[in-house]
Amino acid sequence: MRANNFTLAELLNRGEKREISNNLELLNINIKKNKKKTELVDFMAEFILSNPLHLLHLLPEKEVLKLQRMVQSPNHEVFVDSLFNVADDCITLIGLTDFDYDDKKNVEFIHTDLAEALATVIDDFVDNREERTTKYRQEQLIVGLLNLYGMLFHDQLAELAMKYDEQITKRELIRILDSSYLLKNAKAKASRGDVYFSPFAISSGLYVLEIDIRQDLQTADFTLEEVMAAGDTEIPLPPLASEQVNRFSAMLQQTKALNKNTNKWLSLLWMRANNDEYFKKYIHQIVYKNQGSKFPEWEKDKASLLKNLVDIMIETAGLMPQWKYKGHSLNDINKIQKANSDIQGKTKTGRNEPCPCGSGKKYKHCCGKK
Structure with a gap:
């Protein structure tokens, strides 16, 4: 047992009242919202501990399995890799888990009262997943x-x-x-x-x-x-040609300090490319941050290899669906714009007409800029 073991109510109480009220609604737990924060927290904690199946039915399958691993672990913990955590999962957003970070390991865990409540139902719930x-x-x-x-x-x-x-x-x-x-x-x-x-x-x-x-x-x-x-709730994968995935994976395997899980990297790149306005700068930071002194035996080739890795990461991200392009990749958009440019050679677009690339801007303010 951990030295600092909190109750679920104490853990939930770390959140703001607005977050507690929102989670009560998302969890379909009915209570008047005009109550004090401590009352909302106590009611929510008691409801979850008394009705753990209600909680499990609302969670994605992989998060149910994650809770099961925590319940079965002696310290009710699982290891986490913070590098690949783009967004918090449901159990973190609800406030059910706690974290312990140090130089040796990063773990996510649940405290004793929740573990004991889940232990009574979670194995049967998982065994009957076919339902x-x-x-x-x-x-x-x-x-x-x-x-x-x-x-x-x-x-x-x-x-x-x-x-x-x-x-x-x-x-x-x-x-x-x-x-x-x-x-x-x-x-x-x-x-x-x-x-x-x-x-x-x-x-x-x-x-x-x-x-x-x-x-x-x-x-x-x-x-x-x-x-x-x-739609994988842990490692969502973008549609990519197998040749590109193989090229990316081969380059990744040459490094000695980075995680070699190709799918995790592809998922991270995809979500970061959609979320991060300074995506290229971010890629440089996470690659070079991991170099340190972990691979002195290839110091001479390190700079070249890392540059090539950064380049292929950015290239691969350019082939992934982009939200701002309605699911098209940057590479797709470039092809569309080129095709429209070829058409313009035959049918000239007026400077004040909508740009053929679909941006909604006038041609003179978009592809027609000189």
Whole structure:
């Protein structure tokens, strides 16, 4: 047992009252919101500890399995790699877990009272996962669509979801969204109606306006397999040609200090490229930060290798779906603009006419700049 063992109520009390109230709503726990923070916290903690199955039904499958590993661990902990943590998962957002970071290990853990409450039900819940196969698959499909496009209004999400899964109707979609903490937390209100963002979106400000000015740009198309791979709630993967993945993986294997998990790196690059305005600077920082003195035996070739690694990371990110381009990659957009430029040679676009690239700007302020 840890030296500092907190109760779930003490852990939840670290959050702001606004966060507690929001989580009560997302967890479908009914209580009047005009109560004091301590009352809300105590009620929420008691409800979760008394009804752990209620909590488990609202979580993504991989987070249920993560809680099971914590319950089964002697210290109720799992190891985490903070480098690949782009956004907090549901159990972290709810405030169920605690963290312990030091030079030797980074761990996430739950305290004793929650572990004991979960221990009574979680193994049977996991063993009977077949009962929730459809729920998990449909949740993954919707998360995949949000990760590929970044932002979708409810009607857009409904149209796409029904396209990929004939079992999903408009009414069924509402039920799916309301029975998932992850998807409820991805919802926001807009003048046009409910809008859903990728669970990995840090700030919508970087791409919402970009999407809005590209009203004439058609959304990219993806296969069902690509959507499902993009919907993994831990390591969402972008659609990439196998040749590019192999090139990236081969370069990664040459390093001696970096994590060699290709999928984790591809997922990190994809989400960072969509979230980070200074993406290239970020890539330089995380690569060179890991060099240190961990590989003195290849000091002579280190600079060249790291530069090549940075270059292929940026190149690979340019082939991934970008939210601001409605799921198209930067490489796709460059091809579209080139094709439009070729057409302009035959049919000249007026300087005050809309730019053929779909940006919504006048041609003279976009591709027609001299």
